[in-house]
Amino acid sequence: MSRTMTMVSIGTGEGGDAKVAASDAARTEVEHHPPFQDPHHPLPSTMNPHGPSAPTIGFVDDNGRPHRASIATDRASSTSISLDNASIQPTKSSGDSSIPPKVKAATHTPPPGLTVIPEILTVEEEEALIREVDARPWSGKGAGLNPELRRRTQQYGYIFSYRLRQVTEDLGELPEIFKPLLERVAHLFPSDEPPDSVIVNEYEVGQGIMPHVDSLKFGPVVISVSLLSPCALHVCRVRKKGEEAESADDHTLALHRRSAVVLSGESRYGYTHGISKDEIDWVDEERLVRSRRISLTIRRIQGYGWTVE
Numbered sequence: 290m291s292r293t294m295t296m297v298s299i300g301t302g303e304g305g306d307a308k309v310a311a312s313d314a315a316r317t318e319v320e321h322h323p324p325f326q327d328p329h330h331p332l333p334s335t336m337n338p339h340g341p342s343a344p345t346i347g348f349v350d351d352n353g354r355p356h357r358a359s360i361a362t363d364r365a366s367s368t369s370i371s372l373d374n375a376s377i378q379p380t381k382s383s384g385d386s387s388i389p390p391k392v393k394a395a396t397h398t399p400p401p402g403l404t405v406i407p408e409i410l411t412v413e414e415e416e417a418l419i420r421e422v423d424a425r426p427w428s429g430k431g432a433g434l435n436p437e438l439r440r441r442t443q444q445y446g447y448i449f450s451y452r453l454r455q456v457t458e459d460l461g462e463l464p465e466i467f468k469p470l471l472e473r474v475a476h477l478f479p480s481d482e483p484p485d486s487v488i489v490n491e492y493e494v495g496q497g498i499m500p501h502v503d504s505l506k507f508g509p510v511v512i513s514v515s516l517l518s519p520c521a522l523h524v525c526r527v528r529k530k531g532e533e534a535e536s537a538d539d540h541t542l543a544l545h546r547r548s549a550v551v552l553s554g555e556s557r558y559g560y561t562h563g564i565s566k567d568e569i570d571w572v573d574e575e576r577l578v579r580s581r582r583i584s585l586t587i588r589r590i591q592g593y594g595w596t597v598e
């Protein structure tokens with residue numbers, strides 16, 4: 290089997306742009322942050338760098354191919370990743386995009402703690418949000434904050450630096466435009482920890498986000514709202530090194546425009562989530578054709594990695 294060059298994103302990957310080039314022959318050093326241990330939401334041992342054995346993660350490479358990476362957490366300051374390409378299976382078997390590709394078995398039921406809420410926004414609300422965000426300045430692609438990002442983003446509530454992998458600025462109250470949506474999802478957060486951060490991500494056709502677990506600097510609930518385009522979300526259980534893959538570990542879920550995906554509990558901490566760069570996704574027999582997609586990532590920062598004095 291030929292050895293592919295692969296981009297890996299891990300750990301804080303809320304951007305998925307903090308990539309590390311790796312070949313499967315190499316062990317690659319990536320930045321590691323000690324996890325915040327929330328007593329109410331303890332990390333599973335597979336995510337705990339102090340735990341007994343190393344986890345593996347599943348991720349999709351630039352060609353949309355699924356891979357496994359095993360993570361050795363044998364140093365305090367960094368996490369080593371070695372790629373195990375033995376389990377590579379192409380997601381596409383033919384050039385005809387109207388025919389579902391042969392894919393590695395993935396279930397289409399959500400993992401524990403993950404909920405998809407359809408139509409969380411009306412068509413008019415979606416339109417208004419797009420108009421509003423498009424009238425505001427974008428960062429990324431060489432501009433603004435986080436210029437290193439390949440996709441464009443906007444940040445509200447707090448600035449999270451993808452390079453430093455930490456919150457660098459408190460921007461104050463969230464803009465009015467998000468308020469109706471935030472009120473609608475507030476009950477999904479702990480009552481004393483309402484969401485205080487929104488990141489707007491723009492994906493052009495051909496862009497995705499590497500499989501990652503959101504930074505532990507965010508709280509126990511992560512919500513992503515899809516605007517304009519559907520896509521498939523790949524959710525993979527983080528496995529201990531050597532642990533056998535089980536068919537129930539990999540989940541591929543359809544995210545339709547105006548829907549929200551809620552990651553909490555196990556799916557928040559014990560699973561990676563990512564979006565391939567494919568232009569067409571298949572979820573079961575459903576064909577999802579991508580166009581420009583905007584997502585709103587809604588989270589809580591205060592009290593986790595960042596406390597306002």
Ligand SMILES: O=C(O)CCC(=O)C(=O)O
Pocket residue numbers: 302303304488490498503513514562584586
């Ligand atoms: O675009 C999405 O739905 C996912 C975004 C995401 O995973 C993140 O911002 O951490």
Ligand SMILES: [Fe+2]
Pocket residue numbers: 302303501502503562
């Ligand atoms: Fe994420």
